[in-house]
Amino acid sequence: DAAGIDAGGTLVKIAYVKDGVRRLRKFRSDRLAEAADWLRKELPDAPLCLTGGKGAKLAALIGRETDMMPEFEATCAGIRLLLPPALGGSAFLLANVGTGTSVHVIDGERNLRIGGTGLGGGTIVGLARLLTGLDKYEAIVAAAAKGDRGTADLKVRHIYEGLEPPIDGDLTASNFGRVLPGAVIGSGEDGSISREDALASVIGMVGEAVATLCVHAAAAHGVKTVVYIGSSFNGNAPLRQAVESYTRFRGGEPHFVENGEFSGALGALLRL
Ligand code: ATP
Ligand code: MG
Structure with a gap:
């Protein structure tokens, strides 16, 4: 299991793999605690990598060790997976x-x-x-x-x-x-x-x-x-x-x- 998390100014986007299946999910950035609670419950041991302007704030709420990467790098890397x-x-x-x-x-x-x-x-x-x-x-x-x-x-x-x-x-x-x-x-x-x-x-x-x-x-x-x-x-x-x-x-x-x-x-x- 693993999750990549982009916590933006308005919405938190999560791409995660659980039991071998890749899924996507969103939360509101004005309710970061909801995203943190969900991550702790749904992916208790998975490695997490965060990005986006609110990434550090969300990481603090999750309260375990996480990776961090620059937003523009993450976006430009991720788009390659989605392009026709x-x-x-x-x-x-x-x-x-x-x-x-x-x-x-x-x-x-x-x-x-x-x-x-x-x-x-x-x-x-x-x-x-x-x-x-x-x-x-x-x-x-x-x-x-x-x-x-x-x-x-x-x-x-x-x-x-x-x-x-x-x-x-x-x-x-x-x-x-x-x-x-x-x-x-x-x-x-x-x-x-x-x-x-x-x-x-x-x-x-x-x-x-x-x-x-x-x-x-x-x-x-x-x-x-x-x-x-x-x-x-x-x-x-x-x-x-x-x-x-x-x-x-x-x-x-x-x-x-x-x-x-x-x-x-x-x-x-x-x-x-
Ligand atoms: P940024 O990258 O600038 O930090 P972000 O990553 O949060 O922000 P996006 O999630 O890509 O930005 O887009 C946010 C915009 O999407 C909002 O400003 C709004 O126009 C639109 N939007 C789509 N769905 C919703 C929703 N459910 N609630 C609020 N805004 C929404
Ligand atoms: Mg964004």
């Missing part, structure tokens, strides 16, 4: 959209962190709470999925109003740029903006910003493929859609990896 064979061969960009976003170039055995942005899944949740009062991730995403980005977002063609724009008129000119003076979140009638529409635009903004950063970074490093991972894509079809279409639109080739958010945990497990 067709992608394994050549260099690609890896974007881990977690609470925040971290971007890496992976080329064979080499990997390099090339940047990141504070825009990520945490931004979606935080802005959603402020704008709508919805607190739960599932509720936020469900509402956003019903929304229309056309209400708040300004496209290039809106500014050019029928004239031939110098760039694709469907590009977003300004996220939230259509919101008029005095606008509030409300029913969507009488100039108010519905929470659904506002949330759709929040997710669109994060998705486009992440995709834009990635496409530029990919171009700078001479790669086209962008592999997106992170729990931010879980159950969040609007984010996936925004990132996918904007990456393509800008000339990149997006891929979403099933269970990709467990890359760090799998990388840590590999270390044992």
Whole structure:
């Protein structure tokens, strides 16, 4: 038995082997004690390797000797286990959209962190709470999925109003740029903006910003493929859609990896 554990800013991801079977599991990072209790009970004697920003804090709660490894190393090692064979061969960009976003170039055995942005899944949740009062991730995403980005977002063609724009008129000119003076979140009638529409635009903004950063970074490093991972894509079809279409639109080739958010945990497990 053994377990690799990636304790991130929002979620703890665990990849473990018990009785010869590999399994995956998640806990909330604001309830680290639950993860620690589960590990002590379920894997009392197994070697553990931890990574992620909250790894040391979780290790202290587990209260036995554990290994530790750097987060970026773990993520870049673990992703190799999850990639479809067709992608394994050549260099690609890896974007881990977690609470925040971290971007890496992976080329064979080499990997390099090339940047990141504070825009990520945490931004979606935080802005959603402020704008709508919805607190739960599932509720936020469900509402956003019903929304229309056309209400708040300004496209290039809106500014050019029928004239031939110098760039694709469907590009977003300004996220939230259509919101008029005095606008509030409300029913969507009488100039108010519905929470659904506002949330759709929040997710669109994060998705486009992440995709834009990635496409530029990919171009700078001479790669086209962008592999997106992170729990931010879980159950969040609007984010996936925004990132996918904007990456393509800008000339990149997006891929979403099933269970990709467990890359760090799998990388840590590999270390044992
Ligand atoms: P980081 O790597 O930045 O330290 P993390 O590893 O905790 O953070 P992930 O688990 O990859 O990050 O993704 C966290 C994001 O996933 C949240 O910000 C939220 O948008 C989304 N998410 C998906 N499922 C949930 C959930 N059940 N509860 C809260 N957030 C969720
Ligand atoms: Mg993470």
